[in-house]
Amino acid sequence: MIGRLNHVAIAVPDLDAASAQYRNTLGAKVGAPQDEPDHGVTVVFIELPNTKIELLYPLGEASPIAGFLEKNPAGGIHHICYEVDDILAARDRLKAEGARVLGSGEPKIGAHGKPVLFLHPKDFNGCLVELEQV
Ligand SMILES: C[C@H](C(=O)O)C(=O)SCCNC(=O)CCNC(=O)[C@H](O)C(C)(C)COP(=O)(O)OP(=O)(O)OC[C@H]1O[C@@H](n2cnc3c(N)ncnc32)[C@H](O)[C@@H]1OP(=O)(O)O
Ligand SMILES: [Co+2]
Numbered sequence: 637m638i639g640r641l642n643h644v645a646i647a648v649p650d651l652d653a654a655s656a657q658y659r660n661t662l663g664a665k666v667g668a669p670q671d672e673p674d675h676g677v678t679v680v681f682i683e684l685p686n687t688k689i690e691l692l693y694p695l696g697e698a699s700p701i702a703g704f705l706e707k708n709p710a711g712g713i714h715h716i717c718y719e720v721d722d723i724l725a726a727r728d729r730l731k732a733e734g735a736r737v738l739g740s741g742e743p744k745i746g747a748h749g750k751p752v753l754f755l756h757p758k759d760f761n762g763c764l765v766e767l768e769q770v
Contacts, residue, residue: 637726638718643681643766645690645700647714654691654711655680664689674748676700679747690717690747715754715764723769725752735759743769 648654651669661664671698676699682689692714694702704714720726723743731737736756743751750768757764 638720639730639770640768641687641721642686642689642717642766642770644716645692646711646764647692647704647708649693649705649709650709651678651680651691651693654687658682658689658691659703668698669693670747671695674744675746681747715766717752717759717766717768719770720767721769723753723767726767727753 643705646654655666655669658664665683667683670679670681672679673695676694676696678693678695680691684693692701694705701714707709712741727737727741727743731741736759738754738756741753743747743753746752746766748768750770752768755765
């Protein structure tokens with residue numbers, strides 16, 4: 637059911653410093669910061685030849701990454717995103733198998749303008765999983 641790895645997301649305590657490090661030290665193609673108020677994060681996308689890295693920084697009062705950064709003040713890998721062809725079919729199959737779909741259970745439009753959903757990390761080996769319909 638899952639397809640390509642769309643991105644790996646890293647929560648960071650300093651977005652400018654992390655962007656500069658990926659651009660200058662690691663020599664990557666780093667985009668501009670993008671506010672995603674519906675998701676409570678500011679995102680910087682880094683394009684690698686085979687996937688993307690998503691740098692995340694909290695936006696607004698109730699950011700879903702605030703607690704993660706409190707527990708991991710130096711930052712850390714926050715989630716991985718797999719591509720799916722049909723996000724509603726994927727959601728229904730996962731729910732039927734007992735996985736917890738986060739939020740309202742309805743897909744939201746993600747940073748790439750495509751529908752996304754999140755699955756509880758406790759149901760996936762301690763790894764928060766995002767699904768994106770491509
Ligand atoms: C826009 C964009 C895009 O790509 O398009 C994005 O990705 S937006 C990316 C940001 N959006 C999201 O993350 C949305 C989905 N996330 C959520 O709903 C929430 O963050 C959540 C339910 C995963 C965690 O919520 P929370 O921090 O309030 O909950 P708690 O702190 O109580 O966490 C419950 C348990 O899960 C663990 N836990 C929390 N977050 C993570 C994580 N990222 N990876 C692995 N484990 C995690 C905690 O350590 C804790 O474990 P223990 O009990 O053992 O201590
Ligand atoms: Co993401």
